Amino acid sequence: MGQYFQPEIECASREEIVAIQNKKLIEQVKHVWENVPYYRKKMEKKGVTPDDIKSIEDLHKLPFLSKKDLRDAYPYGLMGVPKSECVRIHSTSGTTGKRVVAFYTQGDIDLWEECCARAIVAAGGSKDDVCQVSYGFGLFTGGAGLNGGSHKVGCLTVPISSGNTERQIMFIQDLQATIICCTPSYAAYLGESMREMGLGPDDIPLKAGIFGAEAWSEEMRRDIEKTLGIKAYDIYGLTELSGPGVSFECSEQTGMHINEDHFIAEIIDPDTEEVLEDGQWGELVFTAIDKKAFPMMRYRTRDICRLSREACSCGRTHVKMEKPRGRSDDMLIIRGVNVFPSQIETVLLENGYQANYQIIVDRVNNTDTLDVHVEMTPEMFTDNVTDITKAQNELVAGLKSMLGLKAKVTLVAPKSITRSEGKAVRVIDNRKI
Amino acid sequence: MSVKQISIFLENKPGKMCEMTEVLAQNKINMRALSLAETDGFGIVRIIVDDVYEATTVLKDASYINKLTSVVIVEIPDVPGGLNQVLKVFAGAKINLDYMYALATETGEHAYMVFRVNDHKAAEAALEKAGIRVIAQEEISTL
Numbered sequence: 335m336g337q338y339f340q341p342e343i344e345c346a347s348r349e350e351i352v353a354i355q356n357k358k359l360i361e362q363v364k365h366v367w368e369n370v371p372y373y374r375k376k377m378e379k380k381g382v383t384p385d386d387i388k389s390i391e392d393l394h395k396l397p398f399l400s401k402k403d404l405r406d407a408y409p410y411g412l413m414g415v416p417k418s419e420c421v422r423i424h425s426t427s428g429t430t431g432k433r434v435v436a437f438y439t440q441g442d443i444d445l446w447e448e449c450c451a452r453a454i455v456a457a458g459g460s461k462d463d464v465c466q467v468s469y470g471f472g473l474f475t476g477g478a479g480l481n482g483g484s485h486k487v488g489c490l491t492v493p494i495s496s497g498n499t500e501r502q503i504m505f506i507q508d509l510q511a512t513i514i515c516c517t518p519s520y521a522a523y524l525g526e527s528m529r530e531m532g533l534g535p536d537d538i539p540l541k542a543g544i545f546g547a548e549a550w551s552e553e554m555r556r557d558i559e560k561t562l563g564i565k566a567y568d569i570y571g572l573t574e575l576s577g578p579g580v581s582f583e584c585s586e587q588t589g590m591h592i593n594e595d596h597f598i599a600e601i602i603d604p605d606t607e608e609v610l611e612d613g614q615w616g617e618l619v620f621t622a623i624d625k626k627a628f629p630m631m632r633y634r635t636r637d638i639c640r641l642s643r644e645a646c647s648c649g650r651t652h653v654k655m656e657k658p659r660g661r662s663d664d665m666l667i668i669r670g671v672n673v674f675p676s677q678i679e680t681v682l683l684e685n686g687y688q689a690n691y692q693i694i695v696d697r698v699n700n701t702d703t704l705d706v707h708v709e710m711t712p713e714m715f716t717d718n719v720t721d722i723t724k725a726q727n728e729l730v731a732g733l734k735s736m737l738g739l740k741a742k743v744t745l746v747a748p749k750s751i752t753r754s755e756g757k758a759v760r761v762i763d764n765r766k767i
Numbered sequence: 768m769s770v771k772q773i774s775i776f777l778e779n780k781p782g783k784m785c786e787m788t789e790v791l792a793q794n795k796i797n798m799r800a801l802s803l804a805e806t807d808g809f810g811i812v813r814i815i816v817d818d819v820y821e822a823t824t825v826l827k828d829a830s831y832i833n834k835l836t837s838v839v840i841v842e843i844p845d846v847p848g849g850l851n852q853v854l855k856v857f858a859g860a861k862i863n864l865d866y867m868y869a870l871a872t873e874t875g876e877h878a879y880m881v882f883r884v885n886d887h888k889a890a891e892a893a894l895e896k897a898g899i900r901v902i903a904q905e906e907i908s909t910l
Binding site for chain 2: 710711712715716717718719722723744745746747748749750
């Protein structure tokens with residue numbers, strides 16, 4: 335197996351991709367019309383029937399689904415096949431309200447795992463690799479998705495899940511793991527722990543990492559690449575659309591190829607809901623065209639993103655999406671300014687701190703306050719109060735110029751910020767609005 | 768002749784100093800001098816101990832960030848004007864003091880002061896010239 339897991343699909347011509355999409359979309363619209371009364375009602379309300387959808391050109395006629403629909407239809411309202419046809423559920427962490435519960439037929443799982451397999455091969459993986467899956471297993475999609483993908487590629491798969499950092503490092507060394515899959519914050523934590531154990535990048539055989547499920551910056555990528563001695567690849571997905579693998583990075587590392595034979599991407603203006611042209615920033619909307627149990631139609635991801643159809647040097651022809659600027663679920667509006675945690679992370683790394691931080695938002699006398707807690711590091715600590723305060727003020731200035739608002743920076747003790755070993759808790763919003 | 772002082776990063780919150788001294792207590796580390804520089808959000812605790820290696824090891828194991836800094840410890844006669852004599856030497860040699868604090872002793876004859884200065888070599892040379900005794904690392908446990 336070479337550079338691609340499914341070259342005939344991954345490198346198909348635009349005409350071939352559009353032909354696949356047309357065929358699958360028409361079938362999928364019929365499927366939801368017949369099997370998902372919740373969505374059928376939405377279509378009827380908009381005056382659309384399956385006959386109106388003759389090709390992907392007609393996609394814009396279909397109604398949107400949003401997170402609110404998922405909540406309203408919870409738990410079974412958006413299921414597209416009888417329960418007897420479903421073999422599994424996965425669920426989100428539910429940090430922004432009710433959990434999302436997504437259903438899968440065996441076919442849905444197969445196509446999802448194939449998407450993950452494409453990502454692993456794009457990161458240089460083959461059957462000769464040992465792939466350590468350090469995403470959490472269970473309801474979370476990370477572990478299951480990459481584990482299945484790794485099987486499909488034929489890697490020797492280590493389903494270690496997250497946590498127990500010393501055992502992680504021991505397995506990497508003893509089993510000679512060459513690929514690791516986990517959240518970027520956990521990868522950074524592994525690097526930090528290695529350094530504490532006196533281990534450097536040359537002490538471990540890892541060559542590549544596939545990191546996703548949370549926002550991370552280019553600076554964090556470089557940091558992880560350096561401490562672990564690997565090439566770090568981004569992977570994107572969401573439970574509503576199966577999980578990781580909706581799109582993935584190739585060796586070019588300039589955006590993630592969307593698996594267009596399964597998911598059609600659109601960018602819309604989040605306010606007017608108008609479809610925008612390629613290259614413009616807007617909200618990412620996905621239509622799953624062949625997932626049967628949980629068929630998401632024009633699902634609004636809340637991710638702010640843009641698409642590029644420029645030819646990629648890797649040979650893949652599928653459209654690329656940029657790393658989302660932030661999920662609008664993560665986006666904070668502070669004193670009327672949009673703030674993404676990833677922006678704060680960028681400033682921290684630029685100023686010599688590590689990405690161990692927490693953002694605490696509160697409202698005092700009707701004014702929002704932004705307090706960024708940053709862990710002190712041995713590199714940044716000196717005996718001189720003036721020097722530390724100066725670095726702290728530079729951080730405040732850096733945040734001001736990045737965000738356009740004044741933040742308070744509080745230096746806290748190392749390891750005092752809670753690290754859930756899956757997703758890091760980055761934001762605490764104490765405002766009572 | 769300079770002595771190694773351990774500087775430790777602490778959050779400026781109730782109980783944080785106590786947590787740190789608990790680590791030292793449990794490891795039977797005796798502090799000979801302590802000073803605290805505080806700001807709004809954090810503090811730097813500076814301590815002088817008998818066994819620097821042991822103290823930094825247990826602090827690091829307990830996840831405390833610490834750094835070693837060179838300081839000068841000076842023996843001062845415990846009489847009115849004793850400190851003033853030493854400071855005159857520094858002033859005369861144009862040595863700037865960053866900070867200073869006292870060291871606990873059992874004898875009443877001498878007092879001991881810890882100085883962080885901008886130029887160690889010059890400070891020690893000036894003190895020597897003035898006949899003032901500077902304490903070495905090994906001597907700390909005997910004071």
